Amino acid sequence: MESSLPFPLEAVPNQSKTINTKVNRNKILQRFYNLPIRNKQLLGLFTSEVISILGLVGVGALLIVSSGQSQLRNQAKSELVVTQLNYNTKIDQMGFGFRGQSDNFAIIAAANQGDALTPDLKQKVKKILQNEIKAREIEYATLVGRDLTVIVNANEDRTGEFFNPNNLVDQVFRKPEQIKSSEIVSWSELIKESPPLPPNLMNQDALIRYTVTPVKNPNTNNVIAALVSGDIVNGKSPIVEKTLEAFDGGYSAIYLRKPDGDFILTTAKNQSQNLDSDSELNQVNLPDQTLLKEAVISPGETVTKRIAIGKQTYTMAAIALENFAGDPIAVLVRGTPEVQLNELLKNSLLLQLLVSALALTADVFLAIFLGKIIVKPVKQLQSTAQEFSQGNRQARAEILADDEFGQLANTFNQMADSIDSNIEEISLKEIKIRQEVEQARSLQQSTKIIAEEQRQIREMLQKRAVELLKEVDLISKGDLTIKAKVTADEIGTIADAYNVTVSSLRQVVTQVQAAAQQVTTSTMDALVSVESLSVAALQGESEMAAALDRTQVMAESVKDVATKAEQAETFVKQATQKVQLGDTAMNRTVDGMMAIRETVAQTRQKVKRLGESSQKISAVVNLINSFAEQSNLLALNASIEAARAGEGGKGFAVVASQVRSLAQQSATATSEIEELVSEIQAETNEVVVAMETGTEQVVMGTQLVNETRHNLNQITAASNDINRLVKEITRATFVQSVASEAVTQTITNVAEIASKTSQEAEVVSSAFEQLSQVAQTLQANASKFKV
Known part of the structure; x- marks a missing residue:
């Protein structure tokens, strides 16, 4: 009885079932998953690099802008201090000049006379005040008495008028110290004074800088009057021009605050620093007064704000x-x-974009290179696996290296060798079974018993084959734990061989799973380390960039301080030279005073000797007068005796008469000489008194000049100290500048190294991510087998 198996035995080893499991994802995400590994790597690297570049450029621009604006605010505050110095310098000059005029003898005399001032002295004092106005380019110069009325003023005659601007004069009389103050002068007061006003000042109040200097009586040291000087600020551009010249342009202005809170521009100048513009505008108002209001509500503090004027x-x-x-x-x-900040920001952004483009290009080339290195062994292993699955049992993977991919290829080759060997054994078993079946069929024709036995054997073999197929059916689904039942017949031999093959396959799959797990674990550990390295590198790069910006700002500030210190040293040297010139002039003045003092003393001695000589002349005249009286008496006696003598004594009487006449003339002459000598003595005494007064005045002037010279010497000493300190500051700032430049260069090098480290870490991280995905895919395929 002939029978056949319900299926070909050669098909059993190749029986398999493929299960495709797809996870529902977003279409765009699915398209990304479907991309080749190399394209995924390039796309991921390019995206991460673009995000990093955009973040780096944005943060860098933000840091540059914030640090630049902070530096500009500090620079504006420093330049505002220079404007304050320029503003206060004029007040100090007026105070110094009028302090000297307060010791002028003519002004002191006018203050003492008050309302009884003589026309000549008034004209002399008025001329002095007018010279001060002309020399110092100011508007007010007024001498005010203790009754707060004008004694003499330089402009329109206001003698006798009440003059106490903002109670400053009254304050000086109460506390005899010089006052320097900025005040508001009304338009009505300006009309009364009628000073020469700026062209644009019409029918409005003005900002004025006052100095009020006490005038003291040199004998009693009491305040007898006050000298008031005033400089109107409105329309005077030199105040702001000095600041623009010192800092090469910009905006500088002074605003008057009215009692109602409104602001009036007194003087301003705007000099553009644009590269394509060199314009200069006067009296330019701020478009917004918020800054002015903030300054008013913050007394003593400097406020800052960004404001646009034109473009x-x-x-x-x-x-x-x-x-x-x-x-x-x-x-x-x-x-x-x-302008400079904007130019710096523009250049920085261009440089960052250029560096970013170069880095992006280098990353793309590096990714392509790494992609070839990583994807090539994966593609080769995939191609070899496809050939093997299509029946090419000789196909083997090429081992390119000893890394995870090389180990995976080696494991695949071992699995292929094991499968090939098992298939050959199964084929031999199949051939042997076919031979035995053929023998059974040939013996079937011999005898009925043999036929029956052959039928039973065939049925039993068929049954055992079916049972064997049922037992190993789960193996085709990936369950390699199934073992076929081994019996004593031929099917048992096949089952035993099949069990050996499955056992070898289970070992191969176990090795593949272990290798995949090892690759996944190693890749994940390396990925975590690389990501940590990338984060640390990025953080270090950010901190280095911030430190670099701060160091650059510090370097610029140190350079600016060095420049200002050098300028201050020049100013101090100039001031010291001027003080030395003043000291030299004072020395010459003292020498002149001493010479005058010696001359007056010598003249007084000569006048005294003249008085003594006149007294001697008076004694001689008295003696001559006595001689004349005696001669007159003798002539009288001679006349009497001549009369007694009669005719004989007539000649003698004539001589006696002539002698008597000469004696009377001598007496008259001596009387006149005595009167003349008395007048000379009186005038000599007056000259002596005047000389003594002049000597006292010279002594007082000498003392004042000595005090002034002493003050100038103190100023010279202070200037020398300041000059020494400024030199030390200049040297220190130069050393700091050199050190800060070295630190900046070091931080720049470290930042470049950190940036390169971050980029390389990102590339390696992306490569490990792709490797992890491949290992996970392999592990997923191997996990389908149950071992």
Whole structure:
């Protein structure tokens, strides 16, 4: 009885079932998953690099802008201090000049005379005050008495008028110290004084700088009058021009604050620093008065704000000026242009974009290179696996290296060798079974018993084959733990061989799973380390960039301080030279005073000797007068005796008469000489008194000059100390500048190294991510087998 198996035995080893499991994902995400590994790597690296570059450029620009604006605010505050110095310098000059005039003898005499001032002295004092106005380019110069009325003023004659601007004169009489203050002068007061006003000052109040200097009686040291000087600020551009010249342009202005809170521009100048513009505008108002109001409500503090004037943006700094009563009456404003900051930001962004483009290009080439290194062995292993699955049992993976991919290829080769060997054994078993079946069929024709036995054997073999197939059916689904039942017949032999093959396959799959797990674990550990390295590198790069910016700002600040210190040293040297010239002039004045003193003393001695000589002349005249009286008496006696003598004594009587006449003439002459000598003595005494008074005045002038010279010597000593300190500051700032440049260069090098480290870490991290995905895929495929 012939029978056949229900399926070909050669198909059993190749029986398999493929299970495709797809996870529902977003279409765009699915398209990304479907990309080749190399394309995923390139796309991921390019995206991460673009994000890093955009973040780095954005943060860098933000840091540059914030640090630049902070530096501009500090620079504007420093330049505002220079504006304050320029503003106060004029007040100090007026105070120094009028302090000297307060010791002028003509002004002291006018203060003593008050209302009884003589026309000549009044004209002399008026000329002095007019010279002060002309020399110092001011508007007010007024001598005020203790009754607060004008004694003499330089402009329109206001003698006898009440004059006490903002109670400053009264304050000087109460506390005899010089006052320097900025105040508001009304338009009505300006009309009364009628000083020469700026062209644009019409029908409005003005900002004025006052100095009030006490005039003291040199004998009693009591305040007898006050000298008031006033300089109107409105329309005077030199105040702001000095600041623009010192800092090469910008905006500088002074605003008057009215009692109602409004602001009036007194003087301003705007000089552009644009590369394509060199314009200069006067009396330019701020478009917004918020800065001025903030300065008023923050007395003593400098406030800053960014303000645009036309097409130019400035970092403005402002500070309020207070009057003697402590009320804010004006605001000083200094605007530092942001042209250099904008240019720096533009150049920095261009440089960052250029460096980013070069880095992005290098990363793309590096990714392509790494992609080839990583993807090539994976593709080769994939191609070899496909050939093997299509029936090419000789296909083996090429081992390119000893890394995880090399180990995976080696494991695949071992698995392929094991499968090939098992398939050959199964084929031999199949051939042997076919031979035995053929023998059974041939013996079937011999006898019925043999046929029956053959039928039973065939049925039993068929049954055992079916049972064997049922037992190993789960193996085709990946369950390699199934073992076929081994019996004593031929099917048992096949089952035993099949069990050996499955056992070898299970060992191979176990090795593949272990290798995949090892690759996954190693890749994940390396990925975590690389990501940590990348984060640390990015953080270090950010910190290095921030430190570099701060160091650059510090270096610029140190250079600026060094420049200002050198300028200050020059100013101090100039001031010292001027003080030395003043000291030399004072020395010559003292020498002249001493010479005058010696001359007066010598003249007084000569006048005294003249008085003594006149007294001697008076004694001689008295003696001559006595001789004349005696001669007159003798002539009288001779006349009497001649008369007694009669005719004989007539001749003698004539001689006696002539002698008597000569004696009377001598007496008359001596009387006249005596009167003349008395007049000479009286005038000599007056000259002596005048000489003594002049000597005392010379002594007093000498003392004043000595005190002034002493003060100048102290100023010279202070200037020398300041000059020495400024030199030390200059040397220190130079050393700091050199050190900060070295630190900046070091931090720049470290930042470049950190940036390269971050980029390389990102590349390695991306490669490990792709390797992890491949290992996970392999592990997933191997996990389908149950071992």
